[in-house]
Amino acid sequence: MSKASPADIMPLATVMARLRDPDTGCPWDIAQDFASIAPYTIEEAYEVADAIERNDMAALCDELGDLLLQVAFHxxxxxxxxxFTLQDVIDGITQxxxxxHPHVFGQNARREDGHAQWEAIKAAERAEKESDPSALAGVANALPALLRAEKLQKRAARTGFDWPDTVGVIDKIVEELDEVRAATTQADRTEEIGDLLFAVVNLAxxxxxxxxxxxxxxxxxxxxxxxxxxxxxxxxxxxxxLEAKEDLWQQAKRQEKTP
Incomplete structure (x- = not known):
C-alpha cells in the first residue's frame, strides 16, 4: 500500500464536486441534502465499528473510505x-x-495523560459557544439512545449527581422493573421500560x-x-x-461452553 500525504484527500473532493455538478453530475447525488445523507453517515460509522469488532483490517480500510466519503459529501x-469547505473542516479539526492537547503541542509540552485537561478545555469551549447553561448542553439528540443515556449520566455525574456505588443503581433497576410490572397502559409500559433501560445503562x-x-x-x-x-x-x-425449542437452546449453550 502506497504512502499518502494529507493533501491526497483533495482528489476525493474533486470527485465529489463532479458528482454534485448541477449540469454534468449524477442525478442521485445532486438530489441529496444534509438530511437525506445523514442516515448513510450513521450507517457507515456503524460499519466501521463492525469491521473493528471483527478485526477485519481489509474491511476497515474500505469502511473508513466510505465514512470519509460522507465527510466529503457533506x-x-x-x-x-x-x-464551509472540506478544507475548512480539515483546518478546524486540526486546530x-x-x-x-497543550501537554503535547504547548510550549511546556510534557508526556502525561491529558484526558482531564481535554475535558476541561472542551467544557470551556462549549461554554463559549452554547447559550444553554445546562451541564447537559451539547449532548446531541441524534445519538443512539444507549450512547446518549451514558453521556447524559456522565455529564450529570460531573456535577455530583450520581450514585456513590453500584448498590443504589441495582436497587433502582429492581424498582424500575417493579414499575414495568405494575404498568397497565401501553404508554406507561413504554415510559417505564425507558426508565429501566436508562437504569441498566447507569449500572454499565x-x-x-x-x-x-x-x-x-x-x-x-x-x-x-x-x-x-x-x-x-x-x-x-x-x-x-416451545419446550423442544428451549431444549435446543440449552444444547446450544452447552456446546458453546464445551472446549
Whole structure:
C-alpha cells in the first residue's frame, strides 16, 4: 500500500464536486441534502465499528473510505450553499486537536495523560459557544439512545449527581422493573421500560462496561445460538413446541461452553 500525504484527500473532493455538478453530475447525488445523507453517515460509522469488532483490517480500510466519503459529501453540499469547505473542516479539526492537547503541542509540552485537561478545555469551549447553561448542553439528540443515556449520566455525574456505588443503581433497576410490572397502559409500559433501560445503562457505566458493546455482544450471542438451534432441528424448527425449542437452546449453550 502506497504512502499518502494529507493533501491526497483533495482528489476525493474533486470527485465529489463532479458528482454534485448541477449540469454534468449524477442525478442521485445532486438530489441529496444534509438530511437525506445523514442516515448513510450513521450507517457507515456503524460499519466501521463492525469491521473493528471483527478485526477485519481489509474491511476497515474500505469502511473508513466510505465514512470519509460522507465527510466529503457533506462538505461539498455545505460549500455549494456557501457555508464551509472540506478544507475548512480539515483546518478546524486540526486546530481543535492541537488546542485540546497543550501537554503535547504547548510550549511546556510534557508526556502525561491529558484526558482531564481535554475535558476541561472542551467544557470551556462549549461554554463559549452554547447559550444553554445546562451541564447537559451539547449532548446531541441524534445519538443512539444507549450512547446518549451514558453521556447524559456522565455529564450529570460531573456535577455530583450520581450514585456513590453500584448498590443504589441495582436497587433502582429492581424498582424500575417493579414499575414495568405494575404498568397497565401501553404508554406507561413504554415510559417505564425507558426508565429501566436508562437504569441498566447507569449500572454499565458504574461497572465501566460499554453498554453498546455489551448489547452488540448479546445480539451476536443470540444470533449464534439461534442459528445453532435451527441447524440442529432442520426444516421442522418452526413446528417444534416451545419446550423442544428451549431444549435446543440449552444444547446450544452447552456446546458453546464445551472446549
Amino acid at each position: 462538505s461539498r453540499m455545505a460549500e455549494q450553499a456557501g457555508h 481543535k486537536m492541537t488546542r485540546r 457505566r458504574h461497572l465501566k462496561v460499554d453498554p453498546e458493546a455489551a448489547l452488540r455482544a448479546g445480539n451476536a450471542k443470540f444470533d449464534r445460538r439461534f442459528r445453532a438451534m435451527e441447524q440442529q432441528a432442520g426444516a421442522d424448527f418452526a413446528a417444534l413446541s
